[in-house]
Amino acid sequence: MKRSHTFWALLALMGAWQALAMVIQRPILPSPVVVLGVFFAEIFGELGGHFLASLWRVTASMVISILLAAPAGLALGQSQRLNQIFAPVIYLLYPIPKVVFVPIVALFLGINDLSKIVMIFLILFFQILVLVRDQAEGIRPELVYSVRSLGAGRRALFRFVYWPASLPAVLTAVRQSIGTAVAVLYVVELVATSRGLGYYIYIHGSTFMDYSKMYAGVLAMSLLGLGLYFLADVLHRRLCPWQFIR
Amino acid sequence: MIRLEELSYHYPSKPLIFERFSLEIGGGEAWAVLGPSGCGKSTLLYLAAGLRAPTAGRVWVNGAILERPRPSTGLILQDFGLLPWATVEENVRLGFKIRDFYGPDGKHAPETTPPAVMDERVRFWIERLGLEPVRGQYPGQLSGGQRQRTAIARTLVLNPDLLLMDEPFASLDAPTRENLQKIVLQLRQESPLTSVIVTHSIEEAAVLGQKILILRNRTNRSAEVVDNPEAGGQGYADSEGYRRICSQLREMLGETA
Numbered sequence: 001m002k003r004s005h006t007f008w009a010l011l012a013l014m015g016a017w018q019a020l021a022m023v024i025q026r027p028i029l030p031s032p033v034v035v036l037g038v039f040f041a042e043i044f045g046e047l048g049g050h051f052l053a054s055l056w057r058v059t060a061s062m063v064i065s066i067l068l069a070a071p072a073g074l075a076l077g078q079s080q081r082l083n084q085i086f087a088p089v090i091y092l093l094y095p096i097p098k099v100v101f102v103p104i105v106a107l108f109l110g111i112n113d114l115s116k117i118v119m120i121f122l123i124l125f126f127q128i129l130v131l132v133r134d135q136a137e138g139i140r141p142e143l144v145y146s147v148r149s150l151g152a153g154r155r156a157l158f159r160f161v162y163w164p165a166s167l168p169a170v171l172t173a174v175r176q177s178i179g180t181a182v183a184v185l186y187v188v189e190l191v192a193t194s195r196g197l198g199y200y201i202y203i204h205g206s207t208f209m210d211y212s213k214m215y216a217g218v219l220a221m222s223l224l225g226l227g228l229y230f231l232a233d234v235l236h237r238r239l240c241p242w243q244f245i246r
Numbered sequence: 247m248i249r250l251e252e253l254s255y256h257y258p259s260k261p262l263i264f265e266r267f268s269l270e271i272g273g274g275e276a277w278a279v280l281g282p283s284g285c286g287k288s289t290l291l292y293l294a295a296g297l298r299a300p301t302a303g304r305v306w307v308n309g310a311i312l313e314r315p316r317p318s319t320g321l322i323l324q325d326f327g328l329l330p331w332a333t334v335e336e337n338v339r340l341g342f343k344i345r346d347f348y349g350p351d352g353k354h355a356p357e358t359t360p361p362a363v364m365d366e367r368v369r370f371w372i373e374r375l376g377l378e379p380v381r382g383q384y385p386g387q388l389s390g391g392q393r394q395r396t397a398i399a400r401t402l403v404l405n406p407d408l409l410l411m412d413e414p415f416a417s418l419d420a421p422t423r424e425n426l427q428k429i430v431l432q433l434r435q436e437s438p439l440t441s442v443i444v445t446h447s448i449e450e451a452a453v454l455g456q457k458i459l460i461l462r463n464r465t466n467r468s469a470e471v472v473d474n475p476e477a478g479g480q481g482y483a484d485s486e487g488y489r490r491i492c493s494q495l496r497e498m499l500g501e502t503a
Contacts, residue, residue: 145297146327146397150341150404151317151348159347160340164331242331242384 030212039216046200047213051220053195058185058228061117062174065124070170073129074162077136094130098122099184102191111192119188120181128173135169136162168240175232182225197221247273247408247440248294253303255289262465263289266303269459269469273407276434276478277442278455280495285461287444291412294442295321307408317345320401324413327397328385334396335381339368341404364403371399375429391422398429409433411443415450427453431478448499452491453483460498472498 014032021031043051076083102119109115139161147161189198201217204210237244248271256262263286271277279287292298293305296315305312307319315321328337342364359367372381375395385393394414401409411430415423427450434441443454451458458472472495476487 142323142325142327143329145292145295146321146323147329147340147344148297149295149315149319149321149410150344150400151315152344153314153348156344156347160344161329164329167331240331242386245384245387 027211030215034212035215035219038212039219042213042216043220047216047220050195050197050200050217051224054185054189054197054221054224057113057116057188057196058120058181058224061120061181062124062228064117065121065128066170066174069125069128069173070132070166073132073169074136074158074166076129076133077139077166078158078162083133083137090126090130090133094126098126099187102184102188106191116185116188116193116196120184123180123184124174124177127177128170131169131173132166135166139165168236168243171232171236171240175229175236178225178228178232182221182228186221197224247271247275247308248442249306250293251304251306253293253305254301255286255293255298256301262301264300265465265467267466267469271440271442271457273440274438275440276454276456277459278451278457279442279444279459279461280446280448280451280455280499281461282463282499283446285463286466287446287461288412290461291321291410291442291444295319295410297321317404318406319408319410320404320406322394322397322401322409322411322414324416325393328393328400330385333382333384334377334388334392335368335372337385337396338372338377338399338403339364340400342368367403367405371403375399389422390418391426394418394426395429398426402433407438407440409439409441411441413444413446416446423450430454434478448492448495449483451495452488453477458491458495460495470498 017032021029039047042048076086098119101122105115105119105122109118144157144161147157152160185196186198186201189196190202193199197217197220201214201221204217205214248269250267250269252266252268253264254262254266255264279290281287289298293300294307294312296305296307296312296319299313307316329340332340342359345359372378375398377392377395377399380388380392385396388396397414415426418426430441430443431454433439441454443450445451445454452474454477456474456477458474460470460472462470472491474491476482476485482488
């Protein structure tokens with residue numbers, strides 16, 4: 001996939017939006033030109049503040065999940081005994097739609113940034129944990145033997161084999177869960193907060209009936225998801241170049 | 247160089263592969279271990295490499311009981327021994343990186359090698375094994391022969407005194423295999439290296455092994471060794487002696503079939 005192809009796809013989507021807006025001719029679907037105008041006017045003002053609040057929540061949860069889930073996944077993938085203990089627990093927890101925990105987490109942690117960060121963390125944590133564990137588990141014993149024969153003990157194996165082998169799994173997990181993470185971000189920002197893109201979209205759509213602003217908020221949230229996805233993709237190519245050779 | 251003393255080994259809930267098995271491999275000797283699959287020849291190599299611990303008995307290498315892989319033993323496996331995320335050069339340098347990682351603690355790294363010497367040795371072995379054109383490539387981009395030469399270079403930069411090889415050329419095509427066998431023979435002539443190669447190929451054992459250990463698909467209690475002193479000499483693979491050894495080995499292995 002080439003960059004230019006992505007650009008043309010973006011242009012085509014904008015065109016379709018414009019056409020649809022012209023056909024429908026109602027305030028609930030303003031044209032992209034109007035929305036982009038509002039977006040650029042607002043992003044350096046009110047919308048920008050909400051964007052930063054959302055960005056902070058999703059980035060913080062991503063960093064925390066990577067820091068906790070990657071080592072845990074590595075440990076489980078390396079030790080059969082640990083994995084035997086935890087595998088059934090993970091098996092039960094992994095498929096649960098974590099978004100149903102929103103009210104529970106809010107009850108326990110209150111209605112603040114922490115509970116929102118914890119919610120997104122719950123989603124990312126299990127994704128990363130499972131992918132990293134499977135990756136570490138799949139490392140060929142021959143590779144471990146030959147690196148051990150070069151003098152590596154447990155620490156060096158971790159540094160030179162398990163960690164680099166799991167890095168792509170971390171980045172893949174992050175990329176795959178960004179969509180869900182941003183969706184849940186929207187949900188948690190609907191409840192009991194006055195900061196964040198979720199709140200901005202909701203308040204302008206349902207209370208102020210300012211549809212252009214609502215769409216600008218939707219655009220900002222899409223860009224947030226897209227930007228993070230793009231970042232994960234770039235990091236993957238940078239840090240794991242061997243996976244992209246032909 | 248290697249002394250197996252009354253060695254016994256079995257995998258969990260499997261019958262014994264070795265029982266009170268003793269063997270002595272002298273310094274500078276070139277051994278081949280030959281036998282059918284499942285006879286324990288790779289296991290023997292892993293025991294000698296310190297990657298597995300014997301169920302009973304002892305493994306001595308260079309006068310010391312072996313408890314963990316020793317830094318001056320080189321191990322070359324059939325495949326999958328290279329780091330897929332590291333270039334040829336980074337793979338060749340891996341042993342030095344691991345030594346740096348620990349520092350000179352006497353356990354993982356025997357000596358400190360000055361960085362200039364490391365660079366020099368890495369460069370030397372990359373050139374010597376013809377890897378210069380692919381030094382920046384990843385294992386996934388290499389041919390089987392280039393991969394195996396990278397593995398050999400990675401082992402030899404560390405100046406091993408003992409080279410253990412587990413079916414190193416089994417997955418390669420015939421010309422590549424012969425080329426690499428030649429390299430091993432040359433290396434042996436240049437340095438007082440002790441080498442043990444595990445193989446299921448009678449011809450390979452006869453070309454590379456001055457002593458050939460035969461293992462059977464049952465509990466191995468004593469060492470059956472065939473002497474093959476001419477191995478490694480010029481034109482040996484075309485000689486009458488080579489053919490005689492091959493048919494002798496074939497007969498010996500046929501007995502158990």
